[in-house]
Amino acid sequence: xxxxxxxxxxxxxxxxxxxxxxxxxxxxxxxxxxxxxxxxxxxxxxxxxxxxxxxxxxxxxxxxxxxxxxxxxxxxxxxxxxxxxxxxxxxxxxxxxxxxxxxxxxxxxxxxxxxxxxxxxxxxxxxxxxxxxxxxxxxxxxxxxxxxxxxxxxxxxxxxxxxxxxxxxxxxxxxxxxxxxxxxxxxxxxxxxxxxxxxxxxxxxxxxxxxxxxxxxxxxxxxxxxxxxxxxxxxxxxxxxxxxxxxxxxxxxxxxxxxxxxxxxxxxxxxxxxxxxxxxxxxxxxxxxxxxxxxxxxxxxxxxxxxxxxxxxxxxxxxxxxxxxxxxxxxxxxxxxxxxxxxxxxxxxxxxxxxxxxxxxxxxxxxxxxxxxxxxxxxxxxxxxxxxxxxxxxxxxxxxxxxxxxxxxxxxxx
Amino acid sequence: xxxxxxxxxxxxxxxxxxxxxxxxxxxxxxxxxxxxxxxxxxxxxxxxxxxxxxxxxxxxxxxxxxxxxxxxxxxxxxxxxxxxxxxxxxxxxxxxxxxxxxxxxxxxxxxxxxxxxxxxxxxxxxxxxxxxxxxxxxxxxxxxxxxxxxxxxxxxxxxxxxxxxxxxxxxxxxxxxxxxxxxxxxxxxxxxxxxxxxxxxxxxxxxxxxxxxxxxxxxxxxxxxxxxxxxxxxxxxxxxxxxxxxxxxxxxxxxxxxxxxxxxxxxxxxxxxxxxxxxxxxxxxxxxxxxxxxxxxxxxxxxxxxxxxxxxxxxxxxxxxxxxxxxxxxxxxxxxxxxxxxxxxxxxxxxxxxxxxxxxxxxxxxxxxxxxxxxxxxxxxxxxxxxxxxxxxxxxxxxxxxxxxxxxxxxxxx
Numbered sequence: 001x002x003x004x005x006x007x008x009x010x011x012x013x014x015x016x017x018x019x020x021x022x023x024x025x026x027x028x029x030x031x032x033x034x035x036x037x038x039x040x041x042x043x044x045x046x047x048x049x050x051x052x053x054x055x056x057x058x059x060x061x062x063x064x065x066x067x068x069x070x071x072x073x074x075x076x077x078x079x080x081x082x083x084x085x086x087x088x089x090x091x092x093x094x095x096x097x098x099x100x101x102x103x104x105x106x107x108x109x110x111x112x113x114x115x116x117x118x119x120x121x122x123x124x125x126x127x128x129x130x131x132x133x134x135x136x137x138x139x140x141x142x143x144x145x146x147x148x149x150x151x152x153x154x155x156x157x158x159x160x161x162x163x164x165x166x167x168x169x170x171x172x173x174x175x176x177x178x179x180x181x182x183x184x185x186x187x188x189x190x191x192x193x194x195x196x197x198x199x200x201x202x203x204x205x206x207x208x209x210x211x212x213x214x215x216x217x218x219x220x221x222x223x224x225x226x227x228x229x230x231x232x233x234x235x236x237x238x239x240x241x242x243x244x245x246x247x248x249x250x251x252x253x254x255x256x257x258x259x260x261x262x263x264x265x266x267x268x269x270x271x272x273x274x275x276x277x278x279x280x281x282x283x284x285x286x287x288x289x290x291x292x293x294x295x296x297x298x299x300x301x302x303x304x305x306x307x308x309x310x311x312x313x314x315x316x317x318x319x320x321x322x323x324x325x326x327x328x329x330x331x332x333x334x335x336x337x338x339x340x341x342x343x344x345x346x347x348x349x350x351x352x353x354x355x356x357x358x359x360x361x362x363x364x365x366x367x368x369x370x371x372x373x374x375x376x377x378x379x380x381x382x383x384x385x386x387x388x389x390x391x392x393x394x395x396x397x398x399x400x401x402x403x404x405x406x407x408x409x410x411x412x413x414x
Numbered sequence: 415x416x417x418x419x420x421x422x423x424x425x426x427x428x429x430x431x432x433x434x435x436x437x438x439x440x441x442x443x444x445x446x447x448x449x450x451x452x453x454x455x456x457x458x459x460x461x462x463x464x465x466x467x468x469x470x471x472x473x474x475x476x477x478x479x480x481x482x483x484x485x486x487x488x489x490x491x492x493x494x495x496x497x498x499x500x501x502x503x504x505x506x507x508x509x510x511x512x513x514x515x516x517x518x519x520x521x522x523x524x525x526x527x528x529x530x531x532x533x534x535x536x537x538x539x540x541x542x543x544x545x546x547x548x549x550x551x552x553x554x555x556x557x558x559x560x561x562x563x564x565x566x567x568x569x570x571x572x573x574x575x576x577x578x579x580x581x582x583x584x585x586x587x588x589x590x591x592x593x594x595x596x597x598x599x600x601x602x603x604x605x606x607x608x609x610x611x612x613x614x615x616x617x618x619x620x621x622x623x624x625x626x627x628x629x630x631x632x633x634x635x636x637x638x639x640x641x642x643x644x645x646x647x648x649x650x651x652x653x654x655x656x657x658x659x660x661x662x663x664x665x666x667x668x669x670x671x672x673x674x675x676x677x678x679x680x681x682x683x684x685x686x687x688x689x690x691x692x693x694x695x696x697x698x699x700x701x702x703x704x705x706x707x708x709x710x711x712x713x714x715x716x717x718x719x720x721x722x723x724x725x726x727x728x729x730x731x732x733x734x735x736x737x738x739x740x741x742x743x744x745x746x747x748x749x750x751x752x753x754x755x756x757x758x759x760x761x762x763x764x765x766x767x768x769x770x771x772x773x774x775x776x777x778x779x780x781x782x783x784x785x786x787x788x789x790x791x792x793x794x795x796x797x798x799x800x801x802x803x804x805x806x807x808x809x810x811x812x813x814x815x816x817x818x819x820x821x822x823x824x825x826x827x828x
Contacts, residue, residue: 012436012437012440013440013444013450013452013453014441014450015436015437015438015439015442015444016441017437018437019432019436019437019453020432022426022429022433022455023426023429023430023431025429026426026428027428027429027430030427030428036427036428038454038455038462039426039433039454039455039456040453040454040455041452041453041454042452043451043452048452188522189485190485190525190528191522191525193527194525194527209424211424211425212484213425213430213431214484222430275717277696281696281700281702282691282695282696282699282700282717285695285717285719286695286696286700286808289719292771295719295720298719299719299720299722299723300716300717300718300719300720301715301716301717301719302714302715302716302717303689303696303699303714303716303717304714305699305703305708305709305713305714306709306712306713308713309714309757313714313756342727343723344722357706358706365519367519367520386520387520388545392568394700
């Protein structure tokens, strides 16, 4: 079963609004085995809508249209759909009472333009909108299902989950596309591809889809079966083998983050963590507290941005800064060790680097970052070389630091 | 001039990635008077790409394609484009040296798959990518311009701003839109609109475009003339009047940030700043150091995430936390005062709040944030009520804190 998505609205085309509806719909449909052929964002214009309906109905078994159902004048989708399917608009009493309640609850008068929202085509099944005023509409033509939903994201989501998906599952006995992802960190896309080249070839011979999905510091690997859940075991086996190929880079599944994994490990050990940061200015702390419940193990940080505070607060030897610089193995190790004591934590991460855009030298170009981890009985440190962009460097340093703690907690640094 | 956008990638169709590239491109093109006819998100598949190219080239004068240019095997856009335009792939020496530098700087070996990124079609103009490894490509066919850009947002943005838009402006003599923006903080869009309603009416009577461009904590106001630079004086006069209507909310022009303005003011006073943070976990520090050269006035921070560190490091009275809670005027004022001493700075900002998603109570719902500023001779504090989303609350708190310092430095808090 192939679907197309049509999102209607000039605000999408001029970039005033990012189209998040398509991502939601695409995700929900593909989870249920419906393949998304194309997403089309078009103007709020009768001809554009008619042309796109023709094209999408020809190409797909299911067309989901969002947007263009509001009460204001620039929304013409409902009338266009009614004409397209050869019907006429009639007043729907259930929708009308919903509207009347909506305005009564808010102590606001109901205007004529609002009343018009209760007009629905007589050639569709009306999908009741529990979260707003514009109903959804379900049409069928030449074996293709066309569903029109409001563009307000939470109204669209409510209708998708409560009305559209249950009807699709019931009426279409869906075959399932099945996919699963794992995540890696500490290795770039192309190095990863080189290590797993043989594995990848076999995956492709078995007609599974493989996608590399990189984001700063991470590469997600997704395997997709177009047969369905029947391939679950095949995919699980491939992932088991993959993990054995990259045991230290692999860190978790689709919904994990490096910091959520570290959080679980710290909780299990009843251990605490803190950070001492310079160039990252709290980026490592931010990465750690992104995980809900981090207050159980994250105590706090010192951001020693100036040389003075590096010396005064965490006790970095001024001679080290003078001779080796603040971006050095020795400095960052003293930051981690001093911070561990000052913050009273079991593990202390420290980072000092040149985030850019200025401040690079020949032997320490922009993107040079030293990261250290102090623990009971010692300290570990490593030099990283990132790129030229400040914000990305902060992100990459933060993920690398949290990953250093992950590897320590898993015994991979010993 | 009509443009279409094609974004390529299965991850867009299955909703793993939200297509933010189209919004950026749509915004930049429409600012320059190019109308966006349609946005098409399609599969990473040769036939899908070919079909879409045919359709878009027929419908538009300009086609911007993003995505599908990475080094791994699932990216086939470059080969497909080369075939489509009847060329062949050749090694580009400039791109190759860029690649070699990129890997040398990072001390990483360059692999064969990376080398392939320097292969470019011999039937296009190569657009050099300063932020990454995959170059952009500029093709022309039947009077239509087709540009292919990498899908990584910051690489795509760099190429759009540095290469694509300047070429379009030069070659297509685009209509001379002139615009200027000012920025406000500390006031929401609708309140702002209410204050400046009369001004706005006159602006519109003068056929100028007015846009409210909100981002977390800020509202940018843009005036656009569709006549061109001839309207510069008219727009300047309108802005002068606008600033007198909202003297405390206005903080600067298009390229300013609240923290760059604060940086200038601190430099002028030769004063220093530090922060004591809890829920924001370094967000205020991050906001301050976003400004290049911040090390001249930013000393550092303490992130007292736990109660223990609030008491031990900056000397918050444990009784205050016990009786009034860590999210209270008294606690945040003690954080600011204690931090000012501990960090040895002239100004110390402190924030303590409930960032969410959990932890709210009836009198302190999620989004409650207390912010304080300690200075020579005193402390100022204020309670803010933000929304339900953690990340946005951190951003809003950080901007509000830096803005509190801006107002203090400008004598607006007295």
